[in-house]
Amino acid sequence: MGRRRLSILGSISNIAGVTLASRPDVNPGVPLELEGTRYPGGKAFNRAAFTPAPGGQQGNLGRNVLRGFGAW
Numbered sequence: 001m002g003r004r005r006l007s008i009l010g011s012i013s014n015i016a017g018v019t020l021a022s023r024p025d026v027n028p029g030v031p032l033e034l035e036g037t038r039y040p041g042g043k044a045f046n047r048a049a050f051t052p053a054p055g056g057q058q059g060n061l062g063r064n065v066l067r068g069f070g071a072w
Contacts, residue, residue, distance in 0.1 A: 041069050
């Protein structure tokens with residue numbers, strides 16, 4: 001069974017009746033994932049790798065860039 005692709009969403013804005021769930025900006029040089037025994041399953045997404053995009057705008061993190069971690 002393959003791992004699902006995931007999108008991380010930042011803020012949710014409502015502009016003129018349209019709801020926009022924006023993706024965040026990626027902080028260059030910061031790993032997107034963390035690994036180690038302190039994380040359930042040995043991996044976690046790194047919150048420090050992302051910064052909220054300006055209100056009403058999409059950040060530079062692509063859609064479905066990340067893969068989910070396996071679950072048992």
